[in-house]
Amino acid sequence: xxxxxxxxxxxxxxxxxxxxxxxxxxxxxxxxxxxxxxxxxxxxxxxxxxxxxxxxxxxxxxxxxxxxxxxxxxxxxxxxxxxxxxxxxxxxxxxxxxxxxxxxxxxxxxxxxxxxxxxxxxxxxxxxxxxxxxxxxxxxxxxxxxxxxxxxxxxxxxxxxxxxxxxxxxxxxxxxxxxxxxxxxxxxxxxxxxxxxxxxxxxxxxxxxxxxxxxxxxxxxxxxxxxxxxxxxxxxxxxxxxxxxxxxxxxxxxxxxxxxxxxxxxxxxxxxxxxxxxxxxxxxxxxxxxxxxxxxxxxxxxxxxxxxxxxxxxxxxxxxxxxxxxxxxxxxxxxxxxxxxxxxxxxxxxxxxxxxxxxxxxxxxxxxxxxxxxxxxxxxxxxxxxxxxxxxxxxxxxxxxxxxxxxxxxxxxxxxxxxxxxxxxxxxxxxxxxxxxxxxxxxxxxxxxxxx
Amino acid sequence: xxxxxxxxxxxxxxxxxxxxxxxxxxxxxxxxxxxxxxxxxxxxxxxxxxxxxxxxxxxxxxxxxxxxxxxxxxxxxxxxxxxxxxxxxxxxxxxxxxxxxxxxxxxxxxxxxxxxxxxxxxxxxxxxxxxxxxxxxxxxxxxxxxxxxxxxxxxxxxxxxxxxxxxxxxxxxxxxxxxxxxxxxxxxxxxxxxxxxxxxxxxxxxxxxxxxxxxxxxxxxxxxxxxxxxxxxxxxxxxxxxxxxxxxxxxxxxxxxxxxxxxxxxxxxxxxxxxxxxxxxxxxxxxxxxxxxxxxxxxxxxxxxxxxxxxxxxxxxxxxxxxxxxxxxxxxxxxxxxxxxxxxxxxxxxxxxxxxxxxxxxxxxxxxxxxxxxxxxxxxxxxxxxxxxxxxxxxxxxxxxxxxxxxxxxxxxxxxxxxxxxxxxxxxxxxxxxxxxxxxxxxxxxxxxxxx
Numbered sequence: 001x002x003x004x005x006x007x008x009x010x011x012x013x014x015x016x017x018x019x020x021x022x023x024x025x026x027x028x029x030x031x032x033x034x035x036x037x038x039x040x041x042x043x044x045x046x047x048x049x050x051x052x053x054x055x056x057x058x059x060x061x062x063x064x065x066x067x068x069x070x071x072x073x074x075x076x077x078x079x080x081x082x083x084x085x086x087x088x089x090x091x092x093x094x095x096x097x098x099x100x101x102x103x104x105x106x107x108x109x110x111x112x113x114x115x116x117x118x119x120x121x122x123x124x125x126x127x128x129x130x131x132x133x134x135x136x137x138x139x140x141x142x143x144x145x146x147x148x149x150x151x152x153x154x155x156x157x158x159x160x161x162x163x164x165x166x167x168x169x170x171x172x173x174x175x176x177x178x179x180x181x182x183x184x185x186x187x188x189x190x191x192x193x194x195x196x197x198x199x200x201x202x203x204x205x206x207x208x209x210x211x212x213x214x215x216x217x218x219x220x221x222x223x224x225x226x227x228x229x230x231x232x233x234x235x236x237x238x239x240x241x242x243x244x245x246x247x248x249x250x251x252x253x254x255x256x257x258x259x260x261x262x263x264x265x266x267x268x269x270x271x272x273x274x275x276x277x278x279x280x281x282x283x284x285x286x287x288x289x290x291x292x293x294x295x296x297x298x299x300x301x302x303x304x305x306x307x308x309x310x311x312x313x314x315x316x317x318x319x320x321x322x323x324x325x326x327x328x329x330x331x332x333x334x335x336x337x338x339x340x341x342x343x344x345x346x347x348x349x350x351x352x353x354x355x356x357x358x359x360x361x362x363x364x365x366x367x368x369x370x371x372x373x374x375x376x377x378x379x380x381x382x383x384x385x386x387x388x389x390x391x392x393x394x395x396x397x398x399x400x401x402x403x404x405x406x407x408x409x410x411x412x413x414x415x416x417x418x419x420x421x422x423x424x425x426x427x428x429x430x431x432x433x434x435x436x437x438x439x440x441x442x443x444x445x446x447x448x449x450x451x452x
Numbered sequence: 453x454x455x456x457x458x459x460x461x462x463x464x465x466x467x468x469x470x471x472x473x474x475x476x477x478x479x480x481x482x483x484x485x486x487x488x489x490x491x492x493x494x495x496x497x498x499x500x501x502x503x504x505x506x507x508x509x510x511x512x513x514x515x516x517x518x519x520x521x522x523x524x525x526x527x528x529x530x531x532x533x534x535x536x537x538x539x540x541x542x543x544x545x546x547x548x549x550x551x552x553x554x555x556x557x558x559x560x561x562x563x564x565x566x567x568x569x570x571x572x573x574x575x576x577x578x579x580x581x582x583x584x585x586x587x588x589x590x591x592x593x594x595x596x597x598x599x600x601x602x603x604x605x606x607x608x609x610x611x612x613x614x615x616x617x618x619x620x621x622x623x624x625x626x627x628x629x630x631x632x633x634x635x636x637x638x639x640x641x642x643x644x645x646x647x648x649x650x651x652x653x654x655x656x657x658x659x660x661x662x663x664x665x666x667x668x669x670x671x672x673x674x675x676x677x678x679x680x681x682x683x684x685x686x687x688x689x690x691x692x693x694x695x696x697x698x699x700x701x702x703x704x705x706x707x708x709x710x711x712x713x714x715x716x717x718x719x720x721x722x723x724x725x726x727x728x729x730x731x732x733x734x735x736x737x738x739x740x741x742x743x744x745x746x747x748x749x750x751x752x753x754x755x756x757x758x759x760x761x762x763x764x765x766x767x768x769x770x771x772x773x774x775x776x777x778x779x780x781x782x783x784x785x786x787x788x789x790x791x792x793x794x795x796x797x798x799x800x801x802x803x804x805x806x807x808x809x810x811x812x813x814x815x816x817x818x819x820x821x822x823x824x825x826x827x828x829x830x831x832x833x834x835x836x837x838x839x840x841x842x843x844x845x846x847x848x849x850x851x852x853x854x855x856x857x858x859x860x861x862x863x864x865x866x867x868x869x870x871x872x873x874x875x876x877x878x879x880x881x882x883x884x885x886x887x888x889x890x891x892x893x894x895x896x897x898x899x900x901x902x903x904x
Contacts, residue, residue: 024791027802102791128802128833143832159758160802164833165861165883172863212761238761241768276762276885277861306611309664309690310728316693339476339554350479350580350612380595381580381616409617409729411624431617433728 003121004189004197006095008133008179010070011046014062014093015140016084017075018053027100027128028077035142036075036099036130043137043147053080068092073130073140075099078107081125085111089118097140101126101184108187115188126184128160129167133179135203141167141180151176152205152288154198156191158183159238162210162277169281174422176288178204192219199227206287208280209235214265221269228270229452232287232445235271236280237262270448272441279437286427286438290403292446295371297323298439299364300345302376303352303384307409307432308345311374314436320443323370329363336360350381354388358395365399372403372442374435379413386416393424403442405435455573456641456649458547460585460631462522463498466514466545467592468536469527470505479552479580480529487594488527488551488582495589495599505532520544525582525592527551530559533577537563541570549592553578553636560639567640578636580612581619585631587655593619593632603628604657604740606650608643610635611690614662614729621733626874628740630655644671651679658739660732661687666717673721680722681904684739684897687723688732689714722900724893731889738879738890742855744898747823749775750891751816752797754828755804755836759861759884760797763826766888772895775822781815788812802833806840810847817851824855824894826887831865838868845876855894857887 017033033052040048049065053076062084072088074081074096085096103111103125115122123131130140134150141164148170155170155177157163163182170177178201181194191214198204207227214220224233240259266273274280298315300322302308312322322344333342336359340348346364348356357377364370375392377384389406396404405427408417414430421428429435469485485504492500501517505528514536524540526533526548537548555563555577567574575583582592586602593616600622607622607629609615615634622629630653633646643666650656659679666672676685692711718725726732750767752774754760764774774796785794788811792800798816800808809829816822827844829836841858848856857879860869866882873880881887 029803141833146832157758159756159761160833161754161756161760161830161861162758162762164756164830165759165865168830168832168862168865170863172867210758212758236762238758238765240765276766276883278883302613304611304613304616306609306614306662306664306690307617308613309611310614310688313690313692314728378613378616378620380598380620381593381612409613410620411622413617413620415624431728431730 003095004193006070007097007121007123007131007189008138008197009136010095010138012049012067012069013040013044013047013071013073013138014049014051014065014069014088015040015073016051016088020054021077023077028075032142033075035144036073036140038144039139039141043139045137062087062091071095071097073097073099078103078125082107082110086114089114089120094120096120096122097127097130098122098124099127099130099140101128103185108185111187122188123181124184125187126160127182128184129163129182131179131181132177134177146171148177149174151178152203153177153208153284154179154201154204154206155208156181156183156194157210158186158212159210160184162238165277166210166281169277175281175285190215192216192223195223195227195233199223199231205231206284207231207233208284209233211235211237212239217265221265224269224271225452228448232448233271234274234280234283235266236274236277270452272444282429282434282438283441286403286405286442287445289425289427290405290442291401292449293372293403293439293443294401294446296321296443297369297371298374299323299325299370300374300376301348301357301360301364302345303348303350303382304376304378305347307376307378307407308347311376311407311432311436312345314433315374318436318440320436320440325364326367326369329367332363333360351383353383353385354391357388358391361392361395365395365402370402372439374405374407374432374439376407376409376432377417378409379416380410386420389417389420392421393426396426403439405429405438407432407435455547456645458522459549459573459575459583459641460590460649461588462547462590464501464519464521465492465496465499465523465525465590466501466503466517466521466540467492467525468503468540472506473529475529480527484594485527487596488525488592490596491591491593495591497589514539514543523547523549525549525551530555534559534562538566541566541572546572548572548574549579549582550574550576551579551582551592553580555637560637563639574640575633576636577639579634580636581615581634583631583633584629586629598623600629601626603630604655605629605660605736606631606653606656606658607660608633608635608646609662610638610664611662612636614690617729618662618733621729627733627737642667644668644675647675647679647685651683657683658736659683659685660736661685663687663689664691669717673717676721676723677904680900684900685723686726686732686735687718688726688729722904724896734881734886734890735893738855738857738894739897741877741879742857742894743853744901745824745855745891745895746853746898748773748895749821749823750826751775751777751822752826752828753800753809753812753816754797755800755802755834756828756830757799759828759830759859760799763828763859763884763888764797766885767826770888770892772888772892777816778819778821781819784815785812803835805835805837806843809840810843813844813847817847817854822854824891826857826859826884826891828859828861828884829869830861831868832862838872841869841872844873845878848878855891857881857890859884859887
């Protein structure tokens with residue numbers, strides 16, 4: 001197994017921390033050590049050994065760990081971390097996740113020397129949360145009981161805070177995750193290594209990046225270009241202004257380049273750029289569940305007028321087109337449901353239930369003038385009931401090349417329909433504008449696949 | 453009492469519907485009539501009389517309604533509605549809310565003739581949900597048990613669907629509402645009438661509009677200009693593209709003008725335009741809870757690095773500035789907390805608890821270089837606990853001229869802090885970008901107040 005793979009797929013892990021050391025400012029704390037221990041014992045389905053720097057609490061020391069763990073997770077102050085990385089490396093450990101931060105430049109250099117000497121790979125330091133692999137239950141985070149559900153989205157974050165926010169988001173909104181990796185200072189294992197690994201990872205279908213800077217832009221672009229043919233990559237960039245770039249430098253020691261250069265690099269790499277964490281998650285959900293969109297033409301099928309108009313506005317704002325339905329399809333819909341004007345955006349009127357959604361959706365998806373469908377099904381002010389939504393994945397499955405997204409617009413309405421469709425292939429959004437942006441991303445990825 | 457006021461503040465209401473008539477396509481239905489009856493009986497704290505077109509179900513007929521109700525709520529097919537509007541008008545009813553739609557042009561003309569003849573005022577038809585007044589419990593919607601909590605935000609929606617979505621949003625996210633009005637076809641009572649009424653309504657501090665078109669632009673601008681001196685008006689516009697404008701015409705019979713003209717009109721009126729329903733709600737919450745921002749300089753106070761960088765990016769993207777803290781304040785913070793770099797955005801590090809937030813926030817708010825503060829307090833990956841957030845409204849209250857917004861970024865983190873701060877003066881956002889936009893709106897309103 002290569003060393004980067006060992007970070008995610010170890011058979012044996014040694015967790016090196018301390019149940020007594022507490023840093024004045026920093027993340028070394030008995031509490032956090034206890035929490036990581038708890039998570040590893042609870043979720044990791046392979047072997048975990050604990051090495052406690054205290055030595056008197058009954059935990060095993062490194063000598064007593066049988067065999068050679070593939071991965072060591074170290075959460076000590078910089079000086080002690082370095083000592084223990086070397087000790088583990090001597091024992092034959094090849095992969096390291098360093099949780100804590102506060103390393104000085106010379107300490108980073110020391111780590112890099114160990115990397116060279118022992119041919120090991122290091123994720124971090126300053127990863128804060130480390131890694132999660134939902135396939136084997138590996139979870140080095142110190143958030144007790146925080147484990148996202150298994151899914152197809154991988155997240156790589158340079159920042160602990162942004163990563164933690166995405167993790168919190170994924171758990172709360174039940175987003176399916178394959179891997180989480182927090183890069184921190186990335187003195188060794190970097191975006192390129194992680195992209196290469198995730199590109200080959202069968203359980204990952206979409207890769208999400210939060211980045212503040214890239215070290216080797218050329219390699220990064222090269223690697224990304226290879227991957228995007230098979231799976232999409234999304235990126236959120238922090239530090240795009242002069243002021244925040246200054247902060248990024250002190251935060252994760254990254255040099256954030258000019259935003260235009262970064263933007264051009266992402267385009268060249270075939271990476272889709274997003275504007276915030278919610279858009280990142282929303283786009284990833286769409287890409288993990290639906291096919292790329294092969295043309296610009298979107299049909300809107302709704303049981304309310306106003307939100308359908310907002311959806312139409314959003315489609316056009318995102319440089320997509322409102323599909324012109326074929327006359328045959330329009331006529332069929334209008335014959336079936338007198339009073340319904342089947343001009344796109346189609347307002348099926350507030351009394352539309354499952355049967356009307358089923359028939360109209362089928363007609364619209366079969367129309368060659370339509371490349372994707374944005375459905376709106378509100379409950380409030382309408383007759384629609386959550387169970388009616390079951391017809392949507394059923395019909396969408398018949399047209400596997402045309403993306404379908406659904407908008408049970410609002411608060412409670414969204415939550416109620418989510419209970420019915422959350423685990424299906426249909427991505428759900430609480431506002432039409434978010435669904436339109438998701439379709440835009442599916443279209444963008446469609447173009448990237450064509451081009452690369 | 454003037455007739456528009458009677459729509460919201462009647463002492464007696466007569467609800468005219470039918471427990472047997474069901475339209476094939478349309479909103480007249482025994483079920484909906486039952487639901488409106490249920491809501492009126494449950495929430496309205498004055499008198500409600502029910503007139504059932506059936507006549508045999510034991511409900512009173514109009515003759516049996518004692519005295520003269522100020523308001524009649526009519527939910528019948530167009531023809532019967534018109535008949536009953538006239539009957540009520542003859543009895544002396546001065547204000548009408550017409551729930552159902554499907555009126556032909558000539559039927560609208562008939563209603564307008566009644567309006568002239570009897571000097572009555574009509575909201576609708578096609579209001580779908582009618583009106584809500586949280587002060588007296590008036591609720592003509594057919595969503596059972598859907599009543600937002602009492603608050604300072606008024607919502608006027610031309611669309612039933614968009615209004616219903618906002619209502620659902622407000623209930624689910626616990627947004628405080630003063631009044632809801634669904635305008636529908638607005639053949640009589642229009643934006644100008646409602647603005648005039650809400651401008652004087654003491655319980656309303658912020659007015660939110662969803663509109664697809666304006667009929668008398670000049671009057672609208674005049675009325676708005678008067679109001680924005682005292683209270684802010686926010687607007688979301690549907691039908692901004694040619695394609696969706698076509699739909700808006702058939703939807704609520706509005707003629708949507710060119711978007712640039714509309715945009716210029718809003719600017720002239722001192723109305724703040726927003727991009728979607730979430731932004732509308734978020735901006736309204738900020739304006740209802742915090743003062744306008746009197747300068748461009750925003751300080752960011754955070755316990756995480758990455759999200760603070762995203763916040764800084766968003767501040768600059770919104771044409772605000774990152775405040776340059778005075779040297780004295782920076783030094784004080786750095787002396788108090790070694791390891792903290794007090795350059796804005798301030799990363800107080802993940803172990804910051806209530807005490808550090810309290811001290812740093814106080815120092816930053818006292819700094820004359822700071823016009824507003826964006827706080828980030830994540831729980832995940834940090835030591836912060838929800839109860840720690842209590843210091844925020846406490847300190848913010850000492851500086852009533854400087855807005856403070858808070859970002860417990862993420863999913864569960866947001867929900868947990870919302871439980872502590874949701875009912876305080878501090879607006880909460882689940883992502884830094886949304887908080888930055890809220891500050892931008894507070895700044896925009898600051899400029900509007902200066903100018904008008």
